[in-house]
Amino acid sequence: LLVGNRQIQSYGRSGNAKQAKKIFDSLPWKDSFTWNIMLYAFARNGHLRDAESLFENMPSPSIVSHTVMITAYGKTGCLERAREIFNRATDRTLVCWNSMLTAYAQNGHMLNAQEIFNEMPQRSIVSFNILLTAYSTNSDIHNAKMFLENMPQWDLVSWTTVLIACARGGHIKDAKRMFEEMPQQDLVVWTAMLELYCDTGNLEALKRFYDKMPQHDRVSCNVMLSAYARNGYIREAKDILAAMGAKD
RNA sequence: AGUCCCUGGUGUC
Numbered sequence: 001l002l003v004g005n006r007q008i009q010s011y012g013r014s015g016n017a018k019q020a021k022k023i024f025d026s027l028p029w030k031d032s033f034t035w036n037i038m039l040y041a042f043a044r045n046g047h048l049r050d051a052e053s054l055f056e057n058m059p060s061p062s063i064v065s066h067t068v069m070i071t072a073y074g075k076t077g078c079l080e081r082a083r084e085i086f087n088r089a090t091d092r093t094l095v096c097w098n099s100m101l102t103a104y105a106q107n108g109h110m111l112n113a114q115e116i117f118n119e120m121p122q123r124s125i126v127s128f129n130i131l132l133t134a135y136s137t138n139s140d141i142h143n144a145k146m147f148l149e150n151m152p153q154w155d156l157v158s159w160t161t162v163l164i165a166c167a168r169g170g171h172i173k174d175a176k177r178m179f180e181e182m183p184q185q186d187l188v189v190w191t192a193m194l195e196l197y198c199d200t201g202n203l204e205a206l207k208r209f210y211d212k213m214p215q216h217d218r219v220s221c222n223v224m225l226s227a228y229a230r231n232g233y234i235r236e237a238k239d240i241l242a243a244m245g246a247k248d
Numbered sequence: 249a250g251u252c253c254c255u256g257g258u259g260u261c
Binding site (some may be wrong): 133 | 250251252253255256257258259
């Protein structure tokens with residue numbers, strides 16, 4: 001059972017929902033995790049109809065199943081469907097509330113999002129980050145600032161969100177200062193800074209920053225790759241491609 | 249006992 005669940009999950013992660021379903025159908029015994037993993041495999045790969053019908057046919061959909069559906073509907077902008085599922089859930093967890101919050105926030109329904117935020121029985125740093133991200137991407141500086149002051153604590157995600165908002169707003173100095181001031185940096189925030197150097201158009205500085213980075217992954221390589229390609233540095237671009245090992 | 253769900257980085261016109 002555990003092996004089967006892991007196989008479904010692994011096919012789901014690699015985007016192969018069909019193969020995942022094949023394993024799912026072949027399992028003689030399924031627990032609630034099996035169903036949820038299959039549900040998530042459909043949802044994360046954009047097979048909303050399949051997810052829907054699986055959900056409706058589940059023997060006993062758990063709060064996790066409901067949460068997966070809320071997230072899936074949220075990502076596709078079906079807010080009324082998301083809310084329906086949310087209302088249907090009786091035993092809402094913090095993650096479930098956060099998913100509903102994300103659905104509203106990512107689709108620009110900020111009044112609904114604020115309502116959910118106020119109604120939530122508990123909030124985590126994730127809840128705060130969801131709203132912070134929405135304010136930032138809407139360039140709602142006033143609400144973002146007010147919100148920042150009320151946040152109980154900041155984590156890497158909070159810092160990165162605000163740093164990117166600064167960079168996109170043209171506040172390069174602020175973004176750089178934040179990068180220095182934040183308690184620790186991870187690959188995501190390094191890459192966000194790399195993107196900032198891309199936008200300033202200084203290839204020298206960009207390259208220097210790229211070489212200074214502690215690690216790389218496919219995203220950071222892609223950023224550097226397209227910067228080279230866009231500027232006609234074909235040879236350098238090919239070096240990056242080679243380093244990526246023809247992956248992606 | 250152990251496997252499932254939420255927020256931040258590039259691209260998929």
